[in-house]
Amino acid sequence: MLRRKLRREHHQSSCSSSNVEKTFCKRQVLGISNKRKDAEEEVLETLVLGKPDEVIKNLDIRKGKNNIDTEDCDLEVEPPKKKEKKPVWEDEDDNVGSVQLTKAKKFDGVKQGEECRIGKDQYTVRLKSKFEKVSANPNWSKFRADEARRTGSDDDSDVEEMMTRTGNFLTTTKSLPKGFIQIKQCPNANRDSPPQGKLYAVKFHPSAQVMLTAGSNQTLSLFQVDGKNNPKIQSVFLDNFPIFSAHFTPDGREVVLSSKHQSFVYYDMIAGKVVKVPKIKGLGQSRMKNFVMSPDGSYLVFLGSYGSMHLISAKSKEWIQDLKMNGSVESVAFSRDGTTMYSHGDDGEVYIWDMNTRDCVHHFTDDGCTKGTSLAASPNGQYLACGSYSGVVNIYETKTCRTSRSPKPLKALMNLTTPCTDAIFHPSSEVLALSSNFTEKAVKLTHLPSMTVFSNYPDRLDNELRVPRSMDFSPNGGYFTVGTNKGSALLYRLKHYGNY
Numbered sequence: 001m002l003r004r005k006l007r008r009e010h011h012q013s014s015c016s017s018s019n020v021e022k023t024f025c026k027r028q029v030l031g032i033s034n035k036r037k038d039a040e041e042e043v044l045e046t047l048v049l050g051k052p053d054e055v056i057k058n059l060d061i062r063k064g065k066n067n068i069d070t071e072d073c074d075l076e077v078e079p080p081k082k083k084e085k086k087p088v089w090e091d092e093d094d095n096v097g098s099v100q101l102t103k104a105k106k107f108d109g110v111k112q113g114e115e116c117r118i119g120k121d122q123y124t125v126r127l128k129s130k131f132e133k134v135s136a137n138p139n140w141s142k143f144r145a146d147e148a149r150r151t152g153s154d155d156d157s158d159v160e161e162m163m164t165r166t167g168n169f170l171t172t173t174k175s176l177p178k179g180f181i182q183i184k185q186c187p188n189a190n191r192d193s194p195p196q197g198k199l200y201a202v203k204f205h206p207s208a209q210v211m212l213t214a215g216s217n218q219t220l221s222l223f224q225v226d227g228k229n230n231p232k233i234q235s236v237f238l239d240n241f242p243i244f245s246a247h248f249t250p251d252g253r254e255v256v257l258s259s260k261h262q263s264f265v266y267y268d269m270i271a272g273k274v275v276k277v278p279k280i281k282g283l284g285q286s287r288m289k290n291f292v293m294s295p296d297g298s299y300l301v302f303l304g305s306y307g308s309m310h311l312i313s314a315k316s317k318e319w320i321q322d323l324k325m326n327g328s329v330e331s332v333a334f335s336r337d338g339t340t341m342y343s344h345g346d347d348g349e350v351y352i353w354d355m356n357t358r359d360c361v362h363h364f365t366d367d368g369c370t371k372g373t374s375l376a377a378s379p380n381g382q383y384l385a386c387g388s389y390s391g392v393v394n395i396y397e398t399k400t401c402r403t404s405r406s407p408k409p410l411k412a413l414m415n416l417t418t419p420c421t422d423a424i425f426h427p428s429s430e431v432l433a434l435s436s437n438f439t440e441k442a443v444k445l446t447h448l449p450s451m452t453v454f455s456n457y458p459d460r461l462d463n464e465l466r467v468p469r470s471m472d473f474s475p476n477g478g479y480f481t482v483g484t485n486k487g488s489a490l491l492y493r494l495k496h497y498g499n500y
Helices: 002-014 017-029 039-049 052-066 120-134 139-151 157-169
Strands: 183-186 199-204 210-215 219-224 232-237 245-248 254-258 264-268 273-276 291-293 299-303 308-313 319-324 329-334 340-345 349-354 359-365 372-377 383-388 393-397 411-413 422-425 431-435 443-447 468-473 479-484 489-494
Touching (some): 199 479, 254 291, 291 329, 299 329, 383 422
Parallel strands (some): 199 468
Antiparallel strands (some): 210 219, 299 308, 308 319, 383 393
């Protein structure tokens, strides 16, 4: 019997594992017993192969390791169940297969306490929907998809072009921050014209991207302002006429120029010719050097002697009336609508004039001022800046100035150490430019309403900024220019403001 058993084992080792599985599957699963076995053979099989339960277990293990095909068996044996690994931690959101509702609200028709079966994708969508209700997507995140649906294109070139072209037009805040101003120096506005003499006038055109320069070289020059090349448009030479003051008319058709003579001229930009205005009789002035033009284009106000101000019609160039104040008149400024005029002089008084009636309606004492040198009114009508010979600039609230004889300034700026000879407001009323022609680099930009000076202008390395003789802002405040005693028209780009 032992010999026959050994011969059978040798035969089984040479056979395929599937035949072994068939034999033992039939014997152990169906409970079929071999009647021809004797007691010794059963004992030997138990010693060699193990008990029947262990045989089936070993077959299952061999099947998993050797990839035994169970299709060759006459009877099907269920594969062993894999032992599931337990997660280290469990998130309630991971229990997707069966959701037990504990809240009182319905969930797709399933009430509290009921069990429902939902798919993983469906559950993810619902969680996303629930999250968006709490924290909705911002509108900017939907821009690209909405734009693609609207245009039917997925091309990103339009978006990239928009981002590259915005450049300096993007701003962090609507109001101008204090302390540090984003300013860039551009090529000089008059770099196509060699600088000669002092630039007493630099002015921007009210509507076109054009600016003028004029000075002691008796030449009026016009330049196109682009911030890069600034090409020259035209130059007009005026014989024996050094230019001390020049202004565009509000309609932009003419340029009015004054000199040391008793008459003035204007340049007709449409006709391209210079027209000389005859001497006005009865004024008794030896010269008409400085003047201011009203914003509404009604008046030319020439600063005369002994506190006289000569009103000339800006259209007909005819004399209208003289206005007179105590002392001498050093500076004149207008409100934005041109209905109110302010004058400042060496007696430290500021006079307020109603231009409809041409009467002085009020006057007040500039606090601490012994001699007034400059005057500026903000475009929004909120502030009035009064510069003095000591360099102190008082900033008042306009409403207070019109009612009080001794108003207290909102701020006394003491950043200039020499007389403040020029003051001008930015079109937005957020910046006040101050300058003195008594020393080099005496230009300050003041932030309003904090009334503090920007620390980064002027730059110490800016060697071209010599003695300032004139300055101006472009109509929308994107550019700032300073005319120097060396004939340079310095041009700066204010990056906070996107328009010319």
